[in-house]
Structure formats: C-alpha cells, structure tokens
Amino acid sequence: xxxxxRGLLKRFPGxxxxxxxxxxxxxxxxxALLGENGAGKSTLIKCLTGAYRRDGGEILLDGQxxxxxxxxxxxxxxxxxxxxxxxxxxxxxxxxxxxLGRQPRRLGLTSRRGMRALAREMLAGYGLDIDVERxxxxxxxxxxxxxxxxxxxxxxxxxxILDEPTASLDAREVAMLFEVVRRLRDRGLGxxxxxxxxxxxxxxxxxxxxxxxxxxxxxxxxxxxxxxxxINLMLGRELEQAxxxxxxxxxxxxxxxxxxxLGKRGRIAPFDLSVRAGEVIGMAGLxxxxxxxxxxxxxxxxxxxxxxxxDAKGPLDVSxxxxxxxxxxxxxxxxxxxxxxIGDLSVRENIALALxxxxxxxxxxPRAEQRRLAEDFIRRLDIRTPGPEKPVGQLSxxxxxxxxxxxxxxxxxxxxILDEPTxxxxxxxxxxxxxLIEEMVAGGMSLLVISSELEELVAVxxxxxxxxxxxxxxxxxxxxxxxxxxVRAIAAPGxxxxxxx
Amino acid sequence: MNLRRLPLYATIAxxxxxxxxxxxxxxxxxxxxxAGNLLTDNAYLGIAAVxxxxxxxxxxxxxxxxSVIAFAGVFIAVMLRDTGLHPLAVFAxxxxxxxxxxxxxxxxxxALAMPAFxxxxxxxxxxxxxxxxxxxxxxxxxxxxxxxxxxxxxxxxGKGRLTLLGVLMLLSVLxxxxxxxxxxxxxxxxxxxxxEGTARMMGVPIGRTTILIYAxxxxxxGLAGIVFAIYTAAGYPLATVGVExxxxxxxxxxxxxxxxxxxxVLGTLFGVLTMGLIQTYIVFDGxxxxxxxxxxIGLLLFLFxxxxxxxxxxxxxxxxx
Numbered sequence: 001x002x003x004x005x006r007g008l009l010k011r012f013p014g015x016x017x018x019x020x021x022x023x024x025x026x027x028x029x030x031x032a033l034l035g036e037n038g039a040g041k042s043t044l045i046k047c048l049t050g051a052y053r054r055d056g057g058e059i060l061l062d063g064q065x066x067x068x069x070x071x072x073x074x075x076x077x078x079x080x081x082x083x084x085x086x087x088x089x090x091x092x093x094x095x096x097x098x099x100l101g102r103q104p105r106r107l108g109l110t111s112r113r114g115m116r117a118l119a120r121e122m123l124a125g126y127g128l129d130i131d132v133e134r135x136x137x138x139x140x141x142x143x144x145x146x147x148x149x150x151x152x153x154x155x156x157x158x159x160x161i162l163d164e165p166t167a168s169l170d171a172r173e174v175a176m177l178f179e180v181v182r183r184l185r186d187r188g189l190g191x192x193x194x195x196x197x198x199x200x201x202x203x204x205x206x207x208x209x210x211x212x213x214x215x216x217x218x219x220x221x222x223x224x225x226x227x228x229x230x231i232n233l234m235l236g237r238e239l240e241q242a243x244x245x246x247x248x249x250x251x252x253x254x255x256x257x258x259x260x261x262l263g264k265r266g267r268i269a270p271f272d273l274s275v276r277a278g279e280v281i282g283m284a285g286l287x288x289x290x291x292x293x294x295x296x297x298x299x300x301x302x303x304x305x306x307x308x309x310x311d312a313k314g315p316l317d318v319s320x321x322x323x324x325x326x327x328x329x330x331x332x333x334x335x336x337x338x339x340x341x342i343g344d345l346s347v348r349e350n351i352a353l354a355l356x357x358x359x360x361x362x363x364x365x366p367r368a369e370q371r372r373l374a375e376d377f378i379r380r381l382d383i384r385t386p387g388p389e390k391p392v393g394q395l396s397x398x399x400x401x402x403x404x405x406x407x408x409x410x411x412x413x414x415x416x417i418l419d420e421p422t423x424x425x426x427x428x429x430x431x432x433x434x435x436l437i438e439e440m441v442a443g444g445m446s447l448l449v450i451s452s453e454l455e456e457l458v459a460v461x462x463x464x465x466x467x468x469x470x471x472x473x474x475x476x477x478x479x480x481x482x483x484x485x486x487v488r489a490i491a492a493p494g495x496x497x498x499x500x501x
Numbered sequence: 502m503n504l505r506r507l508p509l510y511a512t513i514a515x516x517x518x519x520x521x522x523x524x525x526x527x528x529x530x531x532x533x534x535x536a537g538n539l540l541t542d543n544a545y546l547g548i549a550a551v552x553x554x555x556x557x558x559x560x561x562x563x564x565x566x567x568s569v570i571a572f573a574g575v576f577i578a579v580m581l582r583d584t585g586l587h588p589l590a591v592f593a594x595x596x597x598x599x600x601x602x603x604x605x606x607x608x609x610x611x612a613l614a615m616p617a618f619x620x621x622x623x624x625x626x627x628x629x630x631x632x633x634x635x636x637x638x639x640x641x642x643x644x645x646x647x648x649x650x651x652x653x654x655x656x657x658x659g660k661g662r663l664t665l666l667g668v669l670m671l672l673s674v675l676x677x678x679x680x681x682x683x684x685x686x687x688x689x690x691x692x693x694x695x696x697e698g699t700a701r702m703m704g705v706p707i708g709r710t711t712i713l714i715y716a717x718x719x720x721x722x723g724l725a726g727i728v729f730a731i732y733t734a735a736g737y738p739l740a741t742v743g744v745e746x747x748x749x750x751x752x753x754x755x756x757x758x759x760x761x762x763x764x765x766v767l768g769t770l771f772g773v774l775t776m777g778l779i780q781t782y783i784v785f786d787g788x789x790x791x792x793x794x795x796x797x798i799g800l801l802l803f804l805f806x807x808x809x810x811x812x813x814x815x816x817x818x819x820x821x822x
C-alpha cells in the first residue's frame with residue numbers, strides 16, 4: 001500500500017467524526033471515497049492531509065508511519081490535495097501560482113524567464129496550451145483545476161487527493177480532467193477521488209470505499225459493484241426492509257401553486273412543479289444532486305434564470321427571498337447554524353424575525369405581542385427552553401429546529417420548504433418534527449420536504465420527486481412510494497456519462 | 502491585453518491628460534522647474550505611499566503613517582538639539598525605531614488575528630502621543646548638515662532643480678517596484694492580498710510576511726519623516742495629520758485595488774504626482790480655494806473605485822464566455 005490509514009479516530013465535541021476508519025490506497029489506482037453528508041469523508045481527508053490532528057490510529061506512507069501537522073507538511077511528505085474551491089490565487093499569473101515559494105532567482109531577484117520555463121515544464125504532459133504569464137483568473141475553472149493538480153503533483157508526487165474537483169465543471173471539462181487523472185494514474189500516482197456524481201465515480205475509479213456515520217462500510221472493486229448496491233451502502237438501507245407508504249391517504253386539495261420551466265443554468269435543470277393545498281411533496285436524491293438547488297430557486301435564494309411561478313390569480317415574483325416571503329413562501333434551510341437561526345438572539349426574537357420582516361421594519365411588533373407569540377409556539381411545539389428570552393444558540397439541535405419551524409408557522413405561509421428538517425436532532429425530537437409536519441398539512445399548508453432519510457420521506461410524503469445530476473428525473477405517488485423504489489430511481493444511470501465520454 | 506495592467510495605464514493616461522489640460526491654460530507648467538518642485542514637494546508623501554502600497558497590496562492598511570512621520574520630525578529635532586549625535590546617526594536610530602514599531606504592529610495583527618485597521622489605529626494614537634511627549638512646540642532644526650541636505654540638488658536643463666529629496670523618492674519607488682514585483686516576498690504579498698487562506702495552503706509564511714510588510718511600511722514612514730524634517734527644517738508634533746489618508750488616496754488613484762492583491766508601485770508614483778499636479782494647478786490659478794484639491798481627489802477616488810469594480814465584472818464575464 002502506498003498510503004494506509006489504520007483505526008483512525010477523530011472526535012469533535014458531541015460527536016465521533018471518525019470511528020476507527022481504515023483506508024488503503026495503492027500506487028497506480030484511482031480510489032473513490034463516497035458517503036453522504038456527515039459520513040466522515042472530509043474529516044478523513046483532513047486527517048490524511050494534516051488539516052486536522054487525529055485523536056487515534058495511524059497513517060502509513062510507503063509503510064512508514066507519518067504524522068503531518070499541516071497541509072504544507074503533508075505536501076512535503078508527498079500527499080498533495082486539490083479542493084473544489086480555493087486552491088490557487090486568481091490574482092497571480094499561472095506561472096506565479098505554479099512556482100510560488102520556489103521561484104527561480106537571478107541576482108536575488110525573481111527571474112521572469114526562469115519562472116516561465118519552470119511553469120511550462122510543470123505543465124508539460126497535461127495537454128494545456130495556455131499563456132503562463134496571464135492571470136490564472138482569466139482561465140476557466142477546469143483549467144485552474146488542472147493547474148492546481150500540476151502544482152500538487154510537482155510538489156508532492158506520490159498521493160493526489162481530489163476533493164470534489166468536478167463540482168463546477170461541465171461535461172467536456174470533466175472529460176478533460178479525467179484524461180489528466182488517467183495519465184497520472186498510469187504514471188504510478190495513488191489518487192483519491194471524492195465526488196457526489198456516481199456516473200463520474202464509476203467512469204474513473206478502480207476501487208470504491210464507502211463511509212457512513214464515521215465508519216468504514218465497504219471497500220470494493222468498482223467493476224463488481226452495481227449502482228443500487230452502492231446507494232444502499234451509502235444510505236444504509238437493505239432492499240429487504242423496504243418500508244411501505246405510511247401516510248394516511250387523504251384527498252389532495254386544489255392546485256395552489258405551479259412552477260413551469262423553473263431553473264438556473266449550472267444549478268438545476270428547468271423543472272415543472274405543481275403544488276396542491278395540504279400536500280407534502282418529498283424530495284429525494286443524493287447530496288449535490290439538485291435538491292437544495294431546487295429549493296433555492298423556488299425561494300429566490302438563487303434567482304432562477306428561466307421559468308415562472310404562478311398561483312390561481314397570476315404570476316408570482318420569487319426572485320429574492322423577501323419577495324418569495326411576500327408571496328407566502330417559507331424556507332427552513334439545511335444548515336440551520338449558518339443560514340437559519342441567529343444563535344445570540346433569544347427564542348422570542350428568532351420567532352418574530354420573519355413576521356417582522358414581512359410587516360416591514362416601520363411597523364414593529366410590540367414586545368408583549370412578540371412574547372405572547374413566542375410563548376404560544378413554545379407550548380404548541382413543545383420547545384424545551386427555560387423561557388422565551390433564552391438565546392437560541394444554547395438550545396439543543398432539535399429545539400433549534402422547532403424554533404425555525406415556529407418562525408415560519410408564525411408567518412402562516414401557504415408553501416413551506418424544509419431542507420433536511422431532522423438532520424442532527426435526537427430520536428424524540430425527530431418524531432415530534434414529523435408530527436408537526438402532519439399538523440401543518442392538516443391546516444392546509446403545502447410542504448416540500450427534502451431529506452436523506454428515505455424512511456422519513458416515505459412516511460410523510462404524498463408524492464416523492466427524485467433528483468439526480470441536477471434535474472428532476474422521477475416522481476412517485478401513492479403506493480409507489482417505497483424506499484426500494486426511491487433507491488432504484490436514484491440509481492438509474494443517467495445520460496451524463498455518455499455525454500462526458 | 503492583461504486586464505490587471507489597465508488601472509496603471511488609466512492612471513498614467515489621467516496624469517498625462519491632466520498635465521496637458523494644465524499646459525493649455527498655463528504653458529509655464531510644462532517646465533523642469535515645475536516638474537522638479539512637484540517631486541520635491543511630494544517627496545515625503547511619495548515615500549510613505551510606497552510603503553502603503555505594499556501594505557494595501559497585502560489586503561491591509563496602515564493608519565499610523567502620518568503620526569510616525571510627525572514623531573520622526575520631533576525625534577530628529579529633539580535629538581539634534583539635546584545630544585551631540587551626527588544627523589546620520591540620528592537617522593539610523595530613527596529608522597530602527599520606526600521599523601521596529603511597524604514590525605510590532607504586524608506581529609500584533611498576525612498574532613491576535615486583529616484587523617489591521619484597529620491595530621494601526623492604536624499605533625496612530627500611540628505615535629502621535631509619543632511625539633507630544635517629546636515636545637508640544639515646533640522645534641527648528643538648524644544643523645549645518647541639514648542645510649546642505651536641503652540645498653543639495655542637480656540643476657536640470659531649463660533651470661529646474663532635481664533635489665536630493667526628489668531623487669530619494671524616485672529611488673524609493675524603484676526599490677518598491679523591485680520589492681513588490683521581483684522578489685519572492687513581493688509575490689507572497691500579492692498572494693496574501695489575493696486570499697490569505699489560500700496563500701497559507703500554498704505554503705506562504707503568513708506571519709513572517711505580515712511582520713515584514715508592516716516593518717517595511719514603518720521604515721518608509723520613518724524615511725518619509727526624515728525627508729519631511731529636511732523639507733520643513735523643523736519638528737512639530739501636530740504636523741502631517743491625515744497624511745496616511747493622502748497616501749491611501751495616492752495608492753488607490755495609482756490603480757491599486759483597495760481590497761488587495763492587485764496593483765503596482767509605479768502607479769502609486771503617478772497617483773502622488775496627479776495629486777501634486779492638482780495642487781500646482783490651484784497655485785497657478787491663484788483664485789481657486791485649495792479645497793478644490795480635496796474635491797478633485799475625491800472625484801478621482803470614486804472614478805478609480807468604479808473602474809476597478811467594472812474591470813472585475815468584465816474579467817468575470819470574459820472567463821465564463
């Protein structure tokens with residue numbers, strides 16, 4: 001083994017991010033590392049590259065134990081990393097980026113000619129024909145990625161870790177990048193490839209390792225693994241235990257909203273969506289497949305560049321969150337710590353926030369009214385807090401989630417989007433959030449619930465929309481909704497691979 | 502054409518066009534006398550602005566410059582009055598002090614991860630306060646060596662005087678150009694200005710570079726203080742209030758991006774000269790209030806901020822195209 005990790009352990013306050021994970025990388029192979037959010041992929045990579053210090057276990061490079069304390073040290077040892085973003089500096093020239101820290105000098109001054117020659121030498125064999133004296137920022141992301149790879153390979157030369165390198169590339173650029181990766185593999189480098197795009201993983205990988213909840217689940221030859229089995233490994237489901245549709249059937253009301261051809265180039269392909277009163281629409285798909293992107297264009301967090309949203313009365317403006325809120329939309333985002341709650345403000349203030357924004361800041365909600373509102377929701381949603389003045393940041397994850405739900409319920413929106421409403425909350429709170437979803441719908445509200453928990457989707461949804469590779473690919477209704485069917489819909493091979501080749 | 506160079510060309514074009522306009526109205530303005538005075542009168546500002554350019558290229562700011570220049574003048578005047586040291590020894594001592602002062606500010610910025618704005622704001626009050634501590638009055642400097650420095654010049658054709666101070670500024674600009682554009686340190690400065698996190702990942706020694714950046718600015722402020730003391734032949738603790746803002750304005754008019762990562766030292770020279778030219782024009786006109794200098798500088802700053810923003814947009818759209 002070129003690079004081997006044994007029994008890696010990494011704890012963060014409250015969680016074990018890596019629980020005795022083993023990982024082996026051979027020279028001359030592309031080894032894909034897969035897992036959903038929180039599986040431990042990025043923690044593993046950060047431990048290997050010295051960005052995090054491990055709490056236990058050992059790392060062997062060429063059979064020798066190593067202990068990189070920084071990414072720079074890892075690089076010196078031979079482990080180079082290329083991230084999805086922030087690799088190089090767009091304000092420097094290609095040559096400066098490639099030679100930074102190793103610029104050839106003459107008479108104490110850096111030599112332009114020497115830098116140019118070194119940069120050209122480093123780029124040789126990558127099939128790039130670019131002017132190394134131009135700013136890196138003038139080139140496409142794909143070219144920048146290849147330049148970053150060239151730098152990493154030149155400096156390290158043994159192990160190359162590619163962390164989501166294709167996330168912002170189009171099909172042609174992906175093909176170009178893969179050509180480079182194959183060439184490096186043939187030169188004997190060990191390459192770790194992290195990606196959400198399963199088509200790409202199958203196209204480039206020799207072996208695949210799956211992590212889940214900080215544990216090593218499986219390592220197999222890519223050729224012997226089929227898609228359904230892989231997704232089951234990632235999501236932790238077995239086909240045998242397929243859950244049946246748990247939602248009590250009810251008559252869906254009249255159509256209240258309709259999106260036609262809504263989309264944003266590079267984020268989510270145009271889709272149609274019809275929303276009926278009192279309906280729960282589930283949305284399933286792997287991380288990065290276009291679930292959150294769908295929510296963002298519907299809520300105006302990322303303005304759509306095509307399509308319209310209309311209700312019975314006419315077109316609605318959802319180009320910004322403020323306008324979407326005015327149209328009766330609500331959105332509880334996936335990452336509640338950064339996008340949802342304001343931790344230093346009290347429960348009362350957090351709950352009143354959206355309602356206040358809706359009324360306009362010129363008409364403040366009286367404090368007594370805010371307090372009444374907060375106390376009402378604390379009781380109705382059973383938010384465990386010593387009182388409405390407690391800062392939200394000090395509550396548990398489940399209670400924070402309920403505060404966000406309360407904020408939107410106070411608005412009484414007609415259409416509420418919940419992105420991963422049960423992530424990171426305990427089992428008890430989980431059930432309560434699901435009960436709340438039922439209650440909201442009973443009151444006539446329509447919901448779009450995005451979740452990685454397939455059982456949860458099966459339990460609450462009237463319809464499930466499946467997204468893959470940034471487009472809506474399937475819709476399941478009624479008795480069709482089973483975890484089994486969802487997994488199959490996610491797994492169905494896309495057309496993107498053929499396009500890439 | 503490299504888009505990054507455009508602000509430099511714009512700066513030079515504006516300077517040339519402004520000079521041309523002045524010349525149409527006052528043909529005398531195109532003479533080596535005016536040119537010589539332009540260099541001499543703005544020497545201290547130009548030297549301070551070279552240091553400021555390096556700081557701003559790294560994405561930082563140094564507000565202590567004006568106070569350090571005043572401190573330098575007072576320090577020189579007091580030392581020459583109270584001790585028998587030769588001015589050159591005093592200069593050396595002063596430069597060590599201001600360089601150490603700058604290095605200490607850089608160390609604080611790095612170690613405490615504090616915004617440069619706050620740390621150098623503290624430095625600004627501190628340096629000004631120490632200057633007051635030394636004296637409250639203006640102390641004249643009447644050392645014979647000082648006089649010879651003040652009167653040192655080379656007579657250009659057309660009776661213009663290229664003074665030692667002017668030459669010192671041009672040499673500072675040249676030194677700054679080599680430092681910023683032709684050394685590893687210079688590239689590291691640009692790298693930090695482009696993105697500190699990325700620069701760290703690429704192995705740029707952030708701490709060392711940050712300390713050196715502010716030490717260099719302190720050194721240049723000390724040098725500017727020496728030049729200012731020679732120019733005014735006095736040390737006064739209330740002098741050069743707000744010069745750091747003039748230096749920042751010169752850097753921005755010189756085409757350097759205020760948020761860091763892009764710019765040239767040569768552009769700063771033209772920024773300083775443009776500001777000096779406006780002042781000269783007002784002197785020639787004789788009826789205009791000197792506040793017009795501020796108004797024109799304000800307008801030029803706006804122009805360059807808009808230009809930079811526009812270039813950023815063009816650059817992005819070109820890439821995606």
